[in-house]
Amino acid sequence: MAKARSPALSPVQAWWLIATGIAVAAPLVPHIPPWLTIAAGLALLWRTALAWQRKPLPPRWLLVLLVAAGCAGVLWQFRTLFGQNPGVALLILLLALKYLEARTIRDGLAVVFLAFFLALAQFFYSQVIPAAIASTLGVLVATATLLALADPRDPPLATLRRAGVMLLQALPLMLLLFVLFPRVQGPLWALPRDANSARTGLSDTMAPGSISELSQSDAIAFRARFPDGVPPQRQLYWRGPVLSDFDGRAWRPLGEKPQPRLPYTEPDAGGIDYEIIIEPHNRHWLFALELPGATTAAMLATHDYQLLATEPLATRRRLAMRSYPAFHAGSDEDATVRRRAMFLPEGSNPRIRALAAQWRAQARNDDDVLLAAQTFFLRQRLLYTLMPPLLGEQTADEFLFDTKQGFCEHFANAFAVAMRTAGIPARVVTGYQGGELNPVDGWLTVRQYDAHAWTEVWLPGRGWLRIDPTAISAPTRIDLNLAAAVPASDPLPLLMRVDLAWLRDIRFRWDAVTNAWNQWVLGYSPARQRDLLRRLGMREPDWRSMTATLAVLAGLALLALTAWTLRQRRRRDPVLALWERFSHRLGRRGLARRPDEGPHDYAARIATALPQAAADMRAIADLYARLRYGPATTGVGTGLDELRRRMASFAP
Amino acid sequence: MRAPDPNTSMDGVIAAASRVILGKDHQLRLALACLLARGHLLIEDLPGVGKTTLAHVLAQLLGLNFQRIQFTSDMLPADILGVSIYDRDSSAFNFHPGPIFAQVVLADEINRATPKTQSALLEAMEERQVTAEGQTRPLPAPFFVIATQNPQYQIGTFPLPESQLDRFLMRIELGYPDRAAERELLAGADRREVLAGMAPCLSPAELLAHQESVRRVHVSDALIDYVQALVAHTRESADWQAGLSPRAALALLASARAWAWLADRDHVLPEDIQAILPGVAGHRLRPAGDAPATGSVARLIEAVPIP
Structure with missing residues (x-):
């Protein structure tokens, strides 16, 4: 018996296949080498031209040559054929070349299945809403192409509409699978190099200029929601890395081993409960309002009151928190810690040192010194700006006496140095200050441009007190935001521009949608899945019972469909x-x-x-x-x- | 139940005709069904397989007057419809009816004529009247056109377009006779003599009555379901360029009624539909792509379950 041959592709079907290729490959263009984009584009153009002129496809030996050349190109580009990027590049290459040998319906089906896989490949790179939309469009076109392969007579729009209806019909099953399919912890495609690329965010050292860089980024650092109302802006100090070691220019953390327990006892009252969703930043740091309350099992606390995660945050993390804004800790602080918090290198900042000696001479106690320093900062008329002049060796001296222009790290640095020269233990705290309340969904969004640095001083009997020297010179920074505090000529990220009200409105809405997407789609973690299922009445939701339920529900759905179809048939004489x-x-x-x-x-x-x-x-x-x-x-x-x-x- | 006599007379027609057209009972029956359903018949086959004889036999046995038009490429519409000629005696134009004014018209090798001439015939077929020189003249009843057509790959033909093929209720193929039938043909008497000696089995009035009773053959809902399923399948499947039209569905029912009547039944069965389906649907369905044309109706029957 002769081998059954698949029917040849009609021109309409060839057009559909080309459309599918474009729809699924276009969103991947930023992630593949440019030469591959050009090569794949040329292959598609070639196929289009052949389809247009109804000419025969290129011979097999040429295709073999092209495949070999393409694979060599990928190998040369990535030094390997395995892994995410070379894998996707190979897929695109093979898809493009498959077009040149797609003669029959069967070849067309192969192309469509490859296209379905490529539509998924986008999520290796990004899982934001636009990526999901692009991927859905790709799936829609690919489904329409499947329809066209079965029956090319319908007009394109009708085919697309039918594909859309079919996808909508698949929606219940998709939801069922989404909710019930056992979740895997961590990213789906745990490949090296992917998660560890550099991301904007705070670092664990602070030198002049390190935070003002962040002020240009409107990337989201984290989101927070306060069920009982957002505290006043001036209380929103989100504590991040605490820096106590000073080498004359840069501040670094002490680097002591974090403990599973807080170094202080939580007060009984005055707590604020809130929820926080931290964007991944590949560090251990968590951000919490000062001062944070009890940690959960997955959190650690440093000796200087910073909360840490047990693992670097490679994925978005959702945490329930409690903080005590009015609480100060550390009245019984270790002598060694206090000594380290007073260390200054030899010959550091002589001018402020001389001034501090003067304050100390006139003061009865540390409080007086603190007051004198704050008064001095106020009188110096320091300018808060995103574009401070460069500083030399003695950063505090030059900022306070010469340039008088600086960003928050200049203020914090100078104040901490001044306190230390006057014999008061002081350290720099970095983190974020403020945030923007989204009126649409009530979440407070904290972005990289909200990054801030302030100081903490230790007073006997009172413990560590927060002093924000920026607030002395530029109170609007704390009461409102960065944009209100800096001179109008400073460059600001587009999203901070107060004059674009409509833009802000759109941004708020988009933010709310993104946040919901993050929480309910991307943030649907194993833990959330367990929670949901428990709430739905499943007692011990492990993957076995979930799979069983999934099978049972899917089976029931199919049974219902079958019963319905049978019922349709049974209405007969x-x-x-x-x-x-x-x-x-x-x-x-x-x-x-x-x-x-x-x-x-x-x-x-x-x-x-x-x-x-x-x-x-x-x-x-x-x-x-x-x-x-x-x-x-x-x-x-x-x-x-x-x-x-x-x-x-x-x-x- | 119906009285048996009309039926036996039709059986007689078939029995008599098969003495001339040997071994083609099924085609004869289809041709009769076509006639009873008031349709026109297209016979497509190679020259020399008995197309013309079939037409002759039918006319002779049914007692109908018969005209044969041999189509050629230089033929004009007037050669078919008729022409007015000036009569010197009466000083007036007299209409001389063309060969189409007959009860059975054999349009031989219709695809040799130009489209203009073809369409003149086809219009007359459809409307059962001829309009010439501002005057409309009805064609006789019953009126039955048997057109023959050589396969289109023959040289010098104007193939009928689909819209005109649709005017024919059925298209049948005769095919070569089988071995035994051909031997009988070669060894036996001259068919022309046999034909000439045949007496009509039926009067035209009887035929008209039969046509009327065919229309009363019962078609049940279940059967209409089946016809709709068939038609829907041709429209949804990718095997054909276009599905069957409602007119084709009506043609199916009309032909199946005639077929059931010929089988002495007062209702139509799915088998009747299946029997006439190749004749009725074959020329109305054009396969899509490079799917083979032959057997496409058989595939249609297989694909659609009887509801």
Whole structure:
């Protein structure tokens, strides 16, 4: 027997395939090498030209050559053929070349299945809403192409519409799978290099200029929601890395081993509960309002009151928190810690050192020194700006006495140095200050440009107190935001521009949608899945019971569909039901009626097979045909009884 | 139940005709069904397989007057419809009816004529009247056109477009006779003599009455379901360029009624539909792509279960 050949692609089908390729590959263009984009584009153009002129496709040997060349190119680019990027590049290459040998419907199907996979590949790079939309569009076009491969006669729009309806019909099953399919912890495609690329965010050292860089980024650092209302802006100090070691220019953390317990006892009252969703930044740091309350099992606390995660945050993390804004800790601080918090390198900042000696001489206690320093900062008329002049060796001196322009890290640095020269333990705290309340969904969004640095001083009997020297010179930074505090000529990220009200409105809405997406789609973690299922009444939701439930529900859905289809078929007359049962009975002897076999044809066949029953069979078929196809006057009631009787007594 | 006599007379027609057209009972029956359903018949086959004889036989046996038009490429519409000629005696134009004014018209090798001439015939077929020189003249009843057509790969033909193929209720192929039939043909008497000696089995009035009773053959809902399923399948499947039209569905029912009547039944069965389906649907369905044309109706029957 000759091998069955798949029918050739019609021009319309070829166009559909080309559209599918473009729809799924276009969003991947930023992630593949440019030469590959050009090569794939050329291959598609070539195929398009051939489809246009209805010319034959290139010969096989040329394709083999092209595949070899493409693979060599990928190998040269990535030094390997394995892994995410080379894998995607290879897929695109092979898809593009497959077009050049797609002759039959079968080839077309191969292209479409590859396209479905490529539509998924986008999520290796980004899982934001636009990526999901692009991927859905790709799937839509690919589905429409499947339809066109089956029947190319419909106009393109009708095909697209039908594909859309089919995808909508698949939605319930998709939701079922989404909710019930056992979740895998961590990113789906845990490949090296992917998660560890550099991201904007705070660092664990602070030198002049390190935070003002962040002020240009409107990337989101984290989001927070306060069920009992957002505290006043001036209380929103989100504590990040605490820096106590100073080498004359840069501040670094002490680097002590974090503990699972807080170094202080939580107060009984004055707590604020809130929820926080931190964007991944590949560090251990968590951000919490000062001062944070009890940690959960997955959190650690440093000796200087910073909360840490046990693992670097490679994925978005959602945490329930409690903080005590009015609480100060550390009145019983270690002498070693206090000593380290007073260390300054030799010869550091002589001018401020001389001034501090003066304050100390005139003061009765540390409080007086603190007041004198704050007064001095105020009198110096320091300018808060995003574009401070460069500083030399003695950063605090030069900022306070010469340039008098700085960003928050200049203020914090200078104040901490001044305090240390005056003999008061002081350290720099970095983190974020403020945030923007989204009126649409009530979440507070904290972006990289909200990054801030302030100081903490230790006073005997009171512990560590927060002093924000920026607030002394630029109170609007704390009360409002960065944009209100810096001079109008400073460059600001587009999103901070207060004059674009409509833009802000759109941004708020988009933010709310993104946040919901993050929480409910991307943030649907194993833990959330367990929670949801527990709330739905499943007692111990592990992957086994989830799979079982999934199988049962999917089975039930299919059963319901089948039942519905059967019901549609069952609405028919009893004569047909008798006839089908009769045919089924004969089917046990291998003599079932073919679906397209009429009663007389069937009777003739049975008569040949079972000559002894030929007459009976003919009578039954005649009666059936008359009842079902004859005029209604034949008398259905009695005829039906007779048919039943004859069929019952039919014994070949 | 109907009285048996019309039926026996039709059986007689078939029995008599098969003495001339040997071994082609099924085609004869289809041709009769076509006539009874008031349709026109297109016979497509190679020259010399008996197309013309079939037309002759039918006309002779049914007692109908017969005209044969041999189509050629230089033929004009007036050669078929008729022409007005000035009569010097009466000083007026007299209409001389063309060969189409007959009860059975054999349009031989219709695809040799130009489209203009073809369409003149086809219009007359459809409307059962001829309009010439501002005057409309009805064609006789019954009116039955049997057109023959050589396969289109023959040189010098104007193939009928689909819209005109649709005017024919059925298209049948005769095919070569089988071995035994051909031997009888070669060894036996001259068919022309046999034909000439045949007496009509039926009067035109009887035929008209039969046509009327064919229309009363019962079609049940279940059968209409089947016809709709068939038609829907041709429209949804990718095997054909376009599906069957409602007119084609009506043609199916009309032909199946005639077929059932010929089988002495007062109702139509799915088998009747299946029997006439190749004749009725074959020329109305054009396969899509490079799907083979032959057997496409058989595939249609197989694909659609009887509801």
